[in-house]
Amino acid sequence: MTLRSDNQPWYKHRWPWILIAGPATVVVAGVITLVLAISSWDGLVTDDYYKQGMTVNQRLQRDHAASLLGLHADVMRAGQNVRLLITSSAGGAALPEEITLKLAHPTRAGLDDAVKMVSEGQGFYTGKLGADVSGRWLVSIEDPAGKWRLQGEWHADSLDPLRLSAKAEK
Template identity: 30%
Template sequence: MKTPWYKEPWAWFVFILPLSAVVAGITTVIIANTDADSLVVGDYYKKGKAINLELSKIKQAQKLGIEFALKLSNNELVIKPTGIEKQFPLLNVNFYHPTQQEKDFYLAMTADGNGNFRQTLDHDVRGKWRITISPFENHWKIQNTITLPQSDFIEITPKPLEAR
Protein backbone atom coordinates (compact mmCIF):
# COMPACT_ATOMS: atom_id res chain seq x y z
CA MET A 1 0.00 0.00 0.00
CA LYS A 2 1.22 3.44 -0.95
CA THR A 3 1.37 6.20 1.71
CA PRO A 4 0.02 9.67 0.87
CA TRP A 5 2.63 12.34 0.00
CA TYR A 6 1.91 14.47 3.08
CA LYS A 7 2.94 11.60 5.34
CA GLU A 8 6.37 11.32 3.71
CA PRO A 9 9.12 13.21 5.67
CA TRP A 10 11.18 13.88 2.52
CA ALA A 11 8.27 15.69 0.88
CA TRP A 12 8.09 18.14 3.81
CA PHE A 13 11.84 18.57 3.75
CA VAL A 14 11.69 19.54 0.05
CA PHE A 15 8.86 22.02 0.70
CA ILE A 16 10.40 23.63 3.81
CA LEU A 17 13.62 24.75 2.13
CA PRO A 18 11.99 27.02 -0.52
CA LEU A 19 9.32 28.13 1.96
CA SER A 20 11.98 29.30 4.47
CA ALA A 21 13.73 31.25 1.68
CA VAL A 22 10.44 33.01 0.81
CA VAL A 23 9.79 33.88 4.47
CA ALA A 24 13.35 35.20 4.89
CA GLY A 25 13.00 37.30 1.73
CA ILE A 26 9.71 38.83 2.87
CA THR A 27 11.19 39.55 6.31
CA THR A 28 14.19 41.26 4.70
CA VAL A 29 11.95 43.47 2.55
CA ILE A 30 9.86 44.45 5.57
CA ILE A 31 12.94 45.33 7.66
CA ALA A 32 14.52 47.30 4.81
CA ASN A 33 11.39 49.38 4.23
CA THR A 34 10.47 50.11 7.86
CA ASP A 35 13.92 51.00 9.27
CA ALA A 36 15.16 53.65 6.84
CA ASP A 37 18.74 54.82 7.28
CA SER A 38 18.77 58.51 8.20
CA LEU A 39 22.38 58.90 7.07
CA VAL A 40 21.61 58.30 3.38
CA VAL A 41 21.47 61.52 1.36
CA GLY A 42 18.95 61.84 -1.44
CA ASP A 43 20.44 64.72 -3.44
CA TYR A 44 24.13 63.94 -3.86
CA TYR A 45 24.85 66.97 -6.07
CA LYS A 46 23.64 69.48 -3.48
CA LYS A 47 25.48 67.59 -0.75
CA GLY A 48 28.70 67.75 -2.79
CA LYS A 49 28.32 71.51 -3.24
CA ALA A 50 27.75 71.87 0.50
CA ILE A 51 30.92 69.86 1.21
CA ASN A 52 32.92 72.22 -1.03
CA LEU A 53 31.48 75.21 0.85
CA GLU A 54 32.40 73.60 4.19
CA LEU A 55 35.97 72.97 2.97
CA SER A 56 36.31 76.65 2.04
CA LYS A 57 35.21 77.57 5.59
CA ILE A 58 37.87 75.26 7.02
CA LYS A 59 40.51 76.82 4.74
CA GLN A 60 39.39 80.25 5.93
CA ALA A 61 39.91 79.18 9.56
CA GLN A 62 43.39 77.88 8.64
CA LYS A 63 44.23 81.17 6.94
CA LEU A 64 43.06 83.16 9.97
CA GLY A 65 45.06 80.92 12.36
CA ILE A 66 42.06 80.07 14.51
CA GLU A 67 42.55 77.23 17.01
CA PHE A 68 40.88 76.17 20.23
CA ALA A 69 41.52 73.89 23.19
CA LEU A 70 38.65 71.87 24.62
CA LYS A 71 38.12 70.14 27.95
CA LEU A 72 35.08 68.35 29.38
CA SER A 73 35.18 67.14 32.95
CA ASN A 74 32.42 66.86 35.54
CA ASN A 75 29.91 67.84 32.82
CA GLU A 76 31.56 71.27 32.42
CA LEU A 77 32.67 72.05 28.88
CA VAL A 78 35.45 74.63 28.51
CA ILE A 79 36.61 75.90 25.12
CA LYS A 80 39.42 78.42 25.04
CA PRO A 81 40.90 80.19 22.00
CA THR A 82 44.57 79.28 21.53
CA GLY A 83 45.21 80.57 18.00
CA ILE A 84 45.06 84.23 17.12
CA GLU A 85 44.41 86.82 19.78
CA LYS A 86 40.83 87.60 18.85
CA GLN A 87 37.68 87.75 20.90
CA PHE A 88 34.57 86.00 19.69
CA PRO A 89 31.18 87.18 20.97
CA LEU A 90 29.47 83.85 20.31
CA LEU A 91 30.49 80.38 19.20
CA ASN A 92 28.18 77.84 17.60
CA VAL A 93 29.27 74.41 18.84
CA ASN A 94 27.68 71.29 17.35
CA PHE A 95 28.21 67.78 18.68
CA TYR A 96 27.44 64.95 16.27
CA HIS A 97 27.34 61.36 17.46
CA PRO A 98 28.77 59.03 14.79
CA THR A 99 25.95 56.46 14.90
CA GLN A 100 23.01 57.85 16.90
CA GLN A 101 21.53 61.00 15.39
CA GLU A 102 19.12 61.53 18.30
CA LYS A 103 22.11 62.22 20.59
CA ASP A 104 23.33 65.18 18.50
CA PHE A 105 23.11 68.56 20.22
CA TYR A 106 23.97 72.24 19.69
CA LEU A 107 25.35 74.88 22.05
CA ALA A 108 25.52 78.64 21.57
CA MET A 109 28.38 79.66 23.85
CA THR A 110 29.38 83.15 24.99
CA ALA A 111 32.75 84.07 26.45
CA ASP A 112 33.39 84.68 30.12
CA GLY A 113 35.63 87.47 31.47
CA ASN A 114 38.80 85.54 30.56
CA GLY A 115 37.70 84.94 26.96
CA ASN A 116 36.98 81.25 27.59
CA PHE A 117 33.69 79.64 26.71
CA ARG A 118 32.07 77.60 29.50
CA GLN A 119 28.90 75.56 29.57
CA THR A 120 27.57 73.08 32.10
CA LEU A 121 25.89 70.17 30.36
CA ASP A 122 22.73 68.67 31.80
CA HIS A 123 23.38 65.23 30.34
CA ASP A 124 26.31 62.82 30.31
CA VAL A 125 28.46 63.10 27.17
CA ARG A 126 30.74 60.10 26.68
CA GLY A 127 32.31 58.38 23.73
CA LYS A 128 33.36 59.45 20.27
CA TRP A 129 31.93 62.70 18.86
CA ARG A 130 32.44 64.90 15.83
CA ILE A 131 32.53 68.51 16.96
CA THR A 132 32.21 71.61 14.81
CA ILE A 133 32.94 75.13 16.02
CA SER A 134 31.96 78.21 14.02
CA PRO A 135 31.40 81.90 14.81
CA PHE A 136 28.04 83.63 14.83
CA GLU A 137 28.74 85.01 11.33
CA ASN A 138 29.54 81.46 10.12
CA HIS A 139 32.40 82.54 7.81
CA TRP A 140 34.88 79.93 9.12
CA LYS A 141 34.56 76.50 10.70
CA ILE A 142 36.67 74.06 12.68
CA GLN A 143 35.77 70.40 12.93
CA ASN A 144 37.40 67.55 14.77
CA THR A 145 36.67 64.03 16.00
CA ILE A 146 37.17 63.72 19.74
CA THR A 147 36.58 61.26 22.56
CA LEU A 148 34.89 62.60 25.68
CA PRO A 149 35.22 63.17 28.59
CA GLN A 150 38.66 64.86 28.58
CA SER A 151 40.24 66.01 31.83
CA ASP A 152 43.11 67.75 29.97
CA PHE A 153 42.75 70.29 27.20
CA ILE A 154 42.84 68.81 23.70
CA GLU A 155 43.67 70.80 20.60
CA ILE A 156 40.93 71.59 18.07
CA THR A 157 42.52 72.77 14.80
CA PRO A 158 41.05 73.55 11.38
CA LYS A 159 41.79 70.37 9.43
CA PRO A 160 39.36 68.52 7.18
CA LEU A 161 38.17 65.28 8.77
CA GLU A 162 39.56 63.26 5.85
CA ALA A 163 43.10 64.59 6.51
CA ARG A 164 43.30 62.95 9.94
Protein backbone atom coordinates in the same frame (compact mmCIF):
# COMPACT_ATOMS: atom_id res chain seq x y z
CA MET B 1 8.62 -10.33 -5.11
CA THR B 2 6.67 -8.42 -2.63
CA LEU B 3 5.76 -4.83 -3.08
CA ARG B 4 5.86 -2.70 -0.08
CA SER B 5 2.95 -0.42 0.12
CA ASP B 6 3.36 2.75 2.16
CA ASN B 7 -0.02 4.29 2.82
CA GLN B 8 1.17 7.19 4.99
CA PRO B 9 0.05 10.70 4.04
CA TRP B 10 2.64 13.05 2.46
CA TYR B 11 3.16 15.14 5.56
CA LYS B 12 4.43 12.16 7.51
CA HIS B 13 7.35 11.74 5.12
CA ARG B 14 10.67 13.49 5.64
CA TRP B 15 11.53 14.63 2.08
CA PRO B 16 8.64 17.03 1.46
CA TRP B 17 9.57 18.93 4.64
CA ILE B 18 13.23 19.10 3.64
CA LEU B 19 12.24 20.50 0.23
CA ILE B 20 9.85 23.05 1.78
CA ALA B 21 12.41 24.25 4.38
CA GLY B 22 14.60 26.17 1.87
CA PRO B 23 11.90 28.35 0.29
CA ALA B 24 10.19 28.83 3.67
CA THR B 25 13.44 30.14 5.18
CA VAL B 26 13.83 32.60 2.31
CA VAL B 27 10.25 33.85 2.76
CA VAL B 28 10.75 34.39 6.51
CA ALA B 29 14.05 36.24 5.91
CA GLY B 30 12.36 38.42 3.28
CA VAL B 31 9.56 39.36 5.67
CA ILE B 32 12.06 40.23 8.41
CA THR B 33 14.07 42.37 5.96
CA LEU B 34 10.92 44.15 4.82
CA VAL B 35 9.87 44.91 8.41
CA LEU B 36 13.33 46.31 9.22
CA ALA B 37 13.39 48.42 6.05
CA ILE B 38 9.99 49.93 6.76
CA SER B 39 10.42 50.50 10.50
CA SER B 40 13.88 52.12 10.41
CA TRP B 41 15.14 55.17 8.56
CA ASP B 42 18.87 55.44 7.98
CA GLY B 43 18.94 59.14 7.16
CA LEU B 44 22.11 58.88 5.10
CA VAL B 45 20.90 60.80 2.05
CA THR B 46 19.86 64.41 2.50
CA ASP B 47 17.21 66.12 0.42
CA ASP B 48 19.51 68.94 -0.67
CA TYR B 49 22.62 66.93 -1.52
CA TYR B 50 23.29 69.05 -4.62
CA LYS B 51 23.31 72.30 -2.64
CA GLN B 52 25.57 70.74 -0.02
CA GLY B 53 27.99 69.70 -2.75
CA MET B 54 28.07 73.23 -4.12
CA THR B 55 29.05 74.68 -0.72
CA VAL B 56 32.28 72.67 -0.48
CA ASN B 57 34.44 75.64 -1.51
CA GLN B 58 32.82 77.88 1.11
CA ARG B 59 33.56 75.29 3.81
CA LEU B 60 37.16 74.97 2.65
CA GLN B 61 37.56 78.75 2.84
CA ARG B 62 36.36 78.71 6.47
CA ASP B 63 38.90 75.99 7.31
CA HIS B 64 41.64 78.03 5.63
CA ALA B 65 40.61 81.16 7.58
CA ALA B 66 40.88 79.20 10.85
CA SER B 67 44.39 78.06 9.90
CA LEU B 68 45.43 81.64 9.09
CA LEU B 69 44.19 82.70 12.54
CA GLY B 70 46.07 79.77 14.09
CA LEU B 71 43.02 78.56 15.99
CA HIS B 72 43.03 75.53 18.27
CA ALA B 73 40.27 74.22 20.50
CA ASP B 74 40.06 71.73 23.34
CA VAL B 75 36.63 70.16 23.90
CA MET B 76 36.00 68.80 27.40
CA ARG B 77 32.87 67.05 28.57
CA ALA B 78 31.45 66.22 32.00
CA GLY B 79 28.07 64.54 31.60
CA GLN B 80 25.79 66.90 29.67
CA ASN B 81 28.05 69.93 30.21
CA VAL B 82 30.60 70.85 27.54
CA ARG B 83 33.44 73.29 27.94
CA LEU B 84 35.71 74.66 25.21
CA LEU B 85 39.02 76.44 25.30
CA ILE B 86 39.84 78.24 22.06
CA THR B 87 43.34 79.61 21.60
CA SER B 88 45.07 81.36 18.71
CA SER B 89 48.74 80.94 17.91
CA ALA B 90 48.53 84.09 15.74
CA GLY B 91 47.44 86.05 18.79
CA GLY B 92 45.25 88.57 16.96
CA ALA B 93 42.03 86.59 16.65
CA ALA B 94 39.05 88.27 18.30
CA LEU B 95 36.78 85.59 19.67
CA PRO B 96 33.00 86.11 19.56
CA GLU B 97 30.71 86.08 22.60
CA GLU B 98 28.90 83.01 21.32
CA ILE B 99 29.92 80.13 19.06
CA THR B 100 28.20 76.98 17.81
CA LEU B 101 29.36 73.46 18.57
CA LYS B 102 27.84 71.02 16.07
CA LEU B 103 27.80 67.30 16.76
CA ALA B 104 26.97 65.13 13.76
CA HIS B 105 26.50 61.39 14.04
CA PRO B 106 28.24 59.67 11.10
CA THR B 107 25.21 57.54 10.17
CA ARG B 108 22.12 58.83 12.00
CA ALA B 109 21.20 62.41 11.11
CA GLY B 110 18.35 62.36 13.61
CA LEU B 111 20.88 62.32 16.47
CA ASP B 112 22.71 65.48 15.31
CA ASP B 113 22.89 68.35 17.81
CA ALA B 114 23.91 72.02 17.71
CA VAL B 115 24.97 73.55 21.03
CA LYS B 116 25.22 77.30 21.60
CA MET B 117 28.40 77.94 23.56
CA VAL B 118 28.57 81.14 25.64
CA SER B 119 31.86 82.90 26.38
CA GLU B 120 33.21 82.98 29.92
CA GLY B 121 36.19 85.10 28.86
CA GLN B 122 39.81 84.28 27.99
CA GLY B 123 38.76 81.78 25.31
CA PHE B 124 36.58 79.60 27.56
CA TYR B 125 33.05 78.67 26.43
CA THR B 126 30.37 76.57 28.12
CA GLY B 127 27.21 74.89 26.91
CA LYS B 128 24.91 71.96 27.56
CA LEU B 129 24.28 68.97 25.30
CA GLY B 130 20.68 68.24 24.33
CA ALA B 131 21.10 64.47 24.82
CA ASP B 132 23.62 62.06 26.22
CA VAL B 133 26.15 61.21 23.52
CA SER B 134 28.29 58.12 23.21
CA GLY B 135 30.32 56.59 20.42
CA ARG B 136 31.86 58.30 17.42
CA TRP B 137 30.84 61.86 16.42
CA LEU B 138 31.93 64.45 13.88
CA VAL B 139 32.48 67.78 15.64
CA SER B 140 32.68 71.29 14.21
CA ILE B 141 33.06 74.61 15.99
CA GLU B 142 31.95 77.70 14.07
CA ASP B 143 31.78 81.41 14.71
CA PRO B 144 28.33 83.01 14.24
CA ALA B 145 29.47 85.06 11.24
CA GLY B 146 30.57 81.89 9.43
CA LYS B 147 34.12 83.12 8.83
CA TRP B 148 36.06 80.22 10.37
CA ARG B 149 35.50 76.64 11.41
CA LEU B 150 37.37 73.94 13.32
CA GLN B 151 36.40 70.32 12.87
CA GLY B 152 37.42 66.83 13.82
CA GLU B 153 36.33 63.39 14.95
CA TRP B 154 35.45 62.70 18.58
CA HIS B 155 34.98 59.49 20.51
CA ALA B 156 32.58 60.69 23.20
CA ASP B 157 33.32 57.77 25.51
CA SER B 158 36.99 58.77 25.75
CA LEU B 159 38.11 60.51 28.93
CA ASP B 160 40.70 62.59 27.05
CA PRO B 161 39.70 66.05 25.77
CA LEU B 162 39.31 66.47 22.03
CA ARG B 163 41.96 68.69 20.41
CA LEU B 164 40.84 70.47 17.23
CA SER B 165 43.36 72.28 15.04
CA ALA B 166 42.86 74.10 11.78
CA LYS B 167 44.38 72.31 8.83
CA ALA B 168 45.95 74.45 6.12
CA GLU B 169 45.04 73.73 2.50
CA LYS B 170 47.74 72.36 0.26
